[in-house]
Amino acid sequence: EADIYQTPRYLVIGTGKKITLECSQTMGHDKMYWYQQDPGMELHLIHYSYGVNSTEKGDLSSESTVSRIRTEHFPLTLESARPSHTSQYLCASSLGWSVSHEQYFGPGTRLTVT
């Protein structure tokens, strides 16, 4: 099992609330990613990071922000939750050098916005 953790695992919250989804990894990976996935559907890249103080926008980034102050920590913040944000959020990390590159995924946070 990969050492990548996400909290909370489940979250039900009302419209308009600000929320932060936590992601931490203990593998020393430089690259980290956030994906949104509806059940059984494709993954949508929200944000990614190549290292500390590096963040890049993905395909669905306009309503969220991330920070990478420490190598092991990559939190995702939704400033104002909406019902359309109801989904599963997956965090992943990978080693960007050598011949690794495969991503290790966390267990996910299942978010419901009422």
Added chain:
Amino acid sequence: AQSVAQPEDQVNVAEGNPLTVKCTYSVSGNPYLFWYVQYPNRGLQFLLKYITGDNLVKGSYGFEAEFNKSQTSFHLKKPSALVSDSALYFCAVMKTSYDKVIFGPGTSLSVIP
């Protein structure tokens, strides 16, 4: 534009039969190629990858994949399917180590007892 296609939304195969899950990509150069699996109610797991070298790569749980540069394909295969292989399979491509990973839409595999 770079893209990854998995032409079959659903693949059904009888237990014990060989299985193939198809993946084609549109990325220039010599990309890195990956397969991931997502079992029901579980996170994604890495299965195998092609970086360079032998076109046939072996991975976890008896899976293998064949890289074909001329056809820009990276099909996932297994000689004998198990019911426990039923899951959602994602192909992924990375152009270089400095690029983001592009995932395909996924293929749902059902192995019928």
